[in-house]
Amino acid sequence: MKKEQLYSGKAKTIYKTEDPEKLISEFRDSLTAFDGKKKSEAKNKGYFNAQISKKIFEMLEDEGIPTHYISMVSDNEMLVRAVEIILIEVIPRNIAAGSITRKYPIKEGTVFKTPVLVMDYKSDEHGDPMINEDIAVAMGIATYEEIAQIRTMALKVNDILVKYLDKKGFLLPDFKLEFGRVDGKIVVADEISCDTCRLWDKSTGQSMDKDIFRFDKGDLSKAYEEVARRIVPEIFE
Numbered sequence: 500m501k502k503e504q505l506y507s508g509k510a511k512t513i514y515k516t517e518d519p520e521k522l523i524s525e526f527r528d529s530l531t532a533f534d535g536k537k538k539s540e541a542k543n544k545g546y547f548n549a550q551i552s553k554k555i556f557e558m559l560e561d562e563g564i565p566t567h568y569i570s571m572v573s574d575n576e577m578l579v580r581a582v583e584i585i586l587i588e589v590i591p592r593n594i595a596a597g598s599i600t601r602k603y604p605i606k607e608g609t610v611f612k613t614p615v616l617v618m619d620y621k622s623d624e625h626g627d628p629m630i631n632e633d634i635a636v637a638m639g640i641a642t643y644e645e646i647a648q649i650r651t652m653a654l655k656v657n658d659i660l661v662k663y664l665d666k667k668g669f670l671l672p673d674f675k676l677e678f679g680r681v682d683g684k685i686v687v688a689d690e691i692s693c694d695t696c697r698l699w700d701k702s703t704g705q706s707m708d709k710d711i712f713r714f715d716k717g718d719l720s721k722a723y724e725e726v727a728r729r730i731v732p733e734i735f736e
């Protein structure tokens with residue numbers, strides 16, 4: 500059912516299928532950071548991220564959040580709805596970490612009383628600059644109505660994920676969402692995985708996400724495997 504390659508990104512390759520409304524998203528072991536400037540590979544990374552993403556998409560669908568997920572076609576390949584990606588990275592933040600602590604006088608570890616929603620323009624060439632509604636509308640990448648809907652959806656996903664991950668022994672300082680348009684609707688697209696979330700172990704405070712690679716903090720494959728063990732234990736049976 501997999502046909503020609505449509506697009507190859509930094510961590511996933513997208514293929515056409517015989518149905519123009521469906522695509523296959525292949526999660527690869529390649530790893531990049533800092534707008535592609537740092538590169539590597541990690542064994543089984545694609546597999547673990549695909550399985551974690553699958554489980555989270557299914558859980559969100561159960562909670563009434565539409566996503567692009569349809570089914571798995573192999574261990575690391577996901578059948579998804581073809582959507583028109585909105586070029587905004589939507590980042591709900593619960594605990595200060597990463598770029599927000601570098602750009603503003605906010606100390607790492609500060610717990611936000613209410614989630615802080617950041618929107619970045621998805622463009623490596625421009626270094627993913629922060630945007631707001633007016634800039635997004637001026638660039639013609641989304642309407643005010645769409646952005647309002649995206650904000651509401653992102654905050655709802657955040658609420659669901661914080662509670663879900665807490666039960667698995669993780670804190671969720673922040674994560675990145677992408678949205679797409681399909682059939683006049685907005686759905687969650689791309690992936691929700693160790694590459695796109697900050698996950699801290701609740702008892703040790705250790706990073707169990709791509710910060711391990713960004714800042715050389717240890718064995719990435721081992722940490723991703725541990726996250727998969729807690730979120731998708733069934734794949735280890």
Ligand code: TMP
Pocket residue numbers: 590596597598599627673674675694695696697
């Ligand atoms: P940041 O602190 O570097 O802005 O990252 C915020 C969150 O977004 C973090 O959980 C990692 C995720 N992220 C991506 O998924 N893709 C990206 O390109 C960047 C920069 C961050």
Ligand code: ASP
Pocket residue numbers: 509530531532533534535536694709713
């Ligand atoms: N995914 C981005 C890149 O490869 C940045 C990041 O996640 O740090 O450049």
